[in-house]
Amino acid sequence: MIHIENLSKAYNAVKVLDIEQLQIQQGESFGLVGNNGAGKTTLFRLILDLIKADKGQVLSKNIAVHADSQWKNYTGSFLDEGFLIDFLKPEEYFKFIADINGVTKEELQAFYNDFADFFGDEILNKNKYVRDFSKGNQKKIGIFGAIISQPEVLILDEPFANLDPSSQIRLKMLLKDLHQKKNLTMLISSHDLNHIAEVSERIVILEKGQVVKDLLTSNDTLGELEGYFNPEAAVETES
Amino acid sequence: MQKFTLLSHQWKAATRSAAVSKSIGIKVFMGFVFFILFLELLGGGFYVGSTLAKSSANPIADLLRYGLYFFLAILLFRYMLQKLPTLMVKPYLVLPIKKSKLVNFMLTKPLFNSLNILPISFVLAITLGLHKQMDTYSFWVIVGSVMVGDLFVNYLSIYIKRVQIKHEYVFYLFLASVGALLFLDQFGIIDLQAFSSLVFIQVIEQPLFLLLGLLLFVVAYYLNFQLLYNHFSLEDFGKGDTNQRSSLENLNYLDRFGKIGTFALLELKMCVRNKRTRTMLFMAPLFLLYGLFFYTKPDYHEMNGFLIFIGIFISGGFMMSFGLYFFAWESGHFDLMLTANNTYKDYIKAKYYLMMSTSTVIFLLSTFYVYYGIDILIINSMCFLFNIGINSCCFSTLQQTTTNTWIFRKVQHLIIKVLAEDILF
Numbered sequence: 141m142i143h144i145e146n147l148s149k150a151y152n153a154v155k156v157l158d159i160e161q162l163q164i165q166q167g168e169s170f171g172l173v174g175n176n177g178a179g180k181t182t183l184f185r186l187i188l189d190l191i192k193a194d195k196g197q198v199l200s201k202n203i204a205v206h207a208d209s210q211w212k213n214y215t216g217s218f219l220d221e222g223f224l225i226d227f228l229k230p231e232e233y234f235k236f237i238a239d240i241n242g243v244t245k246e247e248l249q250a251f252y253n254d255f256a257d258f259f260g261d262e263i264l265n266k267n268k269y270v271r272d273f274s275k276g277n278q279k280k281i282g283i284f285g286a287i288i289s290q291p292e293v294l295i296l297d298e299p300f301a302n303l304d305p306s307s308q309i310r311l312k313m314l315l316k317d318l319h320q321k322k323n324l325t326m327l328i329s330s331h332d333l334n335h336i337a338e339v340s341e342r343i344v345i346l347e348k349g350q351v352v353k354d355l356l357t358s359n360d361t362l363g364e365l366e367g368y369f370n371p372e373a374a375v376e377t378e379s
Numbered sequence: 380m381q382k383f384t385l386l387s388h389q390w391k392a393a394t395r396s397a398a399v400s401k402s403i404g405i406k407v408f409m410g411f412v413f414f415i416l417f418l419e420l421l422g423g424g425f426y427v428g429s430t431l432a433k434s435s436a437n438p439i440a441d442l443l444r445y446g447l448y449f450f451l452a453i454l455l456f457r458y459m460l461q462k463l464p465t466l467m468v469k470p471y472l473v474l475p476i477k478k479s480k481l482v483n484f485m486l487t488k489p490l491f492n493s494l495n496i497l498p499i500s501f502v503l504a505i506t507l508g509l510h511k512q513m514d515t516y517s518f519w520v521i522v523g524s525v526m527v528g529d530l531f532v533n534y535l536s537i538y539i540k541r542v543q544i545k546h547e548y549v550f551y552l553f554l555a556s557v558g559a560l561l562f563l564d565q566f567g568i569i570d571l572q573a574f575s576s577l578v579f580i581q582v583i584e585q586p587l588f589l590l591l592g593l594l595l596f597v598v599a600y601y602l603n604f605q606l607l608y609n610h611f612s613l614e615d616f617g618k619g620d621t622n623q624r625s626s627l628e629n630l631n632y633l634d635r636f637g638k639i640g641t642f643a644l645l646e647l648k649m650c651v652r653n654k655r656t657r658t659m660l661f662m663a664p665l666f667l668l669y670g671l672f673f674y675t676k677p678d679y680h681e682m683n684g685f686l687i688f689i690g691i692f693i694s695g696g697f698m699m700s701f702g703l704y705f706f707a708w709e710s711g712h713f714d715l716m717l718t719a720n721n722t723y724k725d726y727i728k729a730k731y732y733l734m735m736s737t738s739t740v741i742f743l744l745s746t747f748y749v750y751y752g753i754d755i756l757i758i759n760s761m762c763f764l765f766n767i768g769i770n771s772c773c774f775s776t777l778q779q780t781t782t783n784t785w786i787f788r789k790v791q792h793l794i795i796k797v798l799a800e801d802i803l804f
Binding site: 188189190212213215217219220221222223224225226227228232236237239240241242269289 | 638641648649652653711712713714715718719720
């Protein structure tokens with residue numbers, strides 16, 4: 141589905157991303173972890189053609205993303221507030237996204253009903269602009285906006301950050317559900333190793349812009365991840 | 380010590396801001412423009428002074444008659460041009476720095492504004508032109524009154540601007556009262572000139588009255604201080620109250636125009652729901668009144684170039700003030716637009732149609748200027764065509780929007796392509 145070839149990006153001669161080869165299959169649920177500055181967001185921005193690669197390319201369905209914007213038809217994404225329109229109310233924002241994606245009123249309403257749980261009662265009919273919501277609620281609005289168009293590929297940058305515990309759990313269920321029912325290809329980054337191990341089938345660790353580990357999730361994955369990010373602790377538990 | 384730390388932070392903020400990293404060429408150009416303006420002001424002042432010296436029997440008394448107009452002009456000029464001095468206070472609020480120290484620091488900033496030299500140099504140029512008629516004593520009194528008056532005006536304009544953040548109506552109230560004052564003066568209901576000479580002759584006779592001016596300044600400073608001191612909590616720096624007006628909620632009429640309608644609606648909501656854009660929108664009809672100032676005076680009818688200038692402003696004023704920030708307004712949700720479903724063309728078209736329809740409405744309203752001659756109508760029509768065809772493209776591509784120049788180039792390229800292919804031909 142998404143094919144990354146020889147991709148590299150540098151800022152002021154410092155390489156922030158350098159990936160030789162990475163394939164993400166259709167229907168794969170792909171998790172990305174790495175410390176701050178590892179290049180997670182840069183990778184997502186490159187996949188979404190928001191920044192220009194110095195070298196190499198990203199292919200989506202075998203078409204280079206920078207050459208043709210076909211991918212916009214089937215990709216939903218939410219990275220940060222840059223994807224929100226702050227002076228709209230949430231309902232207006234959703235309607236706007238629905239309109240430009242050709243989603244009808246009825247479909248949108250059905251969607252609301254499906255996700256009523258995820259929103260709780262804090263988002264809809266609040267008569268508040270997006271900019272006046274808390275960070276966590278803004279994130280919920282953005283994530284919902286990303287899936288309105290029923291995409292085949294979903295890209296979320298740290299979706300669990302800023303969410304309250306109940307919403308985190310609901311989001312995990314929602315993502316798993318979407319993945320199973322719709323065969324959605326998901327690319328998700330997170331700092332929470334528990335969450336990412338739970339929702340992803342495959343986890344890639346980035347460090348200084350390079351892929352250092354590529355794991356298929358199993359029962360030991362969480363331990364392996366924790367071991368990677370905190371080597372001393374891992375040694376202690378083993379001995 | 381703390382004061383110096385704050386100062387050094389200000390210096391860093393200024394030198395490291397995005398505007399400073401403009402290319403050297405632009406900086407040189409801006410410096411040049413400022414210099415030319417400065418020279419023109421000096422020349423203008425000298426000209427005023429020397430003509431007064433020649434044509435008037437008592438030039439100083441005549442000069443004093445215009446004192447109030449001078450200060451009123453500075454007030455408007457400062458009000459429009461000067462930015463509110465803001466220290467990015469948020470990070471300092473939790474640090475152990477005295478609140479009054481921060482407030483005082485914020486309030487000393489306007490003293491170091493580069494605009495400050497303009498009024499005083501203008502007056503110095505006038506006195507230079509009048510040097511034969513003026514004794515040293517009145518020279519110093521005039522210089523003193525300008526400095527004291529300018530200080531007061533400076534803090535007054537800042538105060539009005541600051542109140543205006545919370546209470547938007549103050550802006551319109553201020554403009555309306557200045558307008559009313561000038562109107563009453565124009566039609567002789569009140570006599571500003573007489574009042575002005577009354578005030579300033581008193582000052583010349585008894586320079587201690589300058590202390591009264593100084594007192595006015597202290598009052599203005601104190602008002603500023605009080606306002607800032609009492610509104611120094613975080614929420615006062617926020618977006619204001621969240622009590623929303625449901626503006627444009629049900630404008631579903633635009634839906635029938637498909638995606639372009641959707642985008643146009645988005646654009647309209649943006650205009651109405653953000654403060655700066657809202658001001659621009661409300662000011663747009665004012666451009667229409669531009670003609671009244673000039674067409675009423677027969678002298679201008681001979682100056683075709685000037686009429687074209689006015690024509691462009693009448694139908695294109697809004698387009699220029701708004702279109703200059705064509706994409707800057709959107710920088711907040713730019714990423715969304717770029718990744719959204721393949722509709723960038725429609726998005727740009729929607730913006731274009733919106734600007735064009737505003738222009739068209741204003742142009743249609745402006746046809747009543749035919750009263751002042753058929754020439755004016757013809758010139759205005761030509762200017763209107765120029766605006767919707769050429770001007771709209773130019774202005775929208777002038778302003779660099781995101782820090783990401785690559786996206787910018789891409790967008791710029793697209794705008795020109797879209798406008799050229801789909802709309803103009």
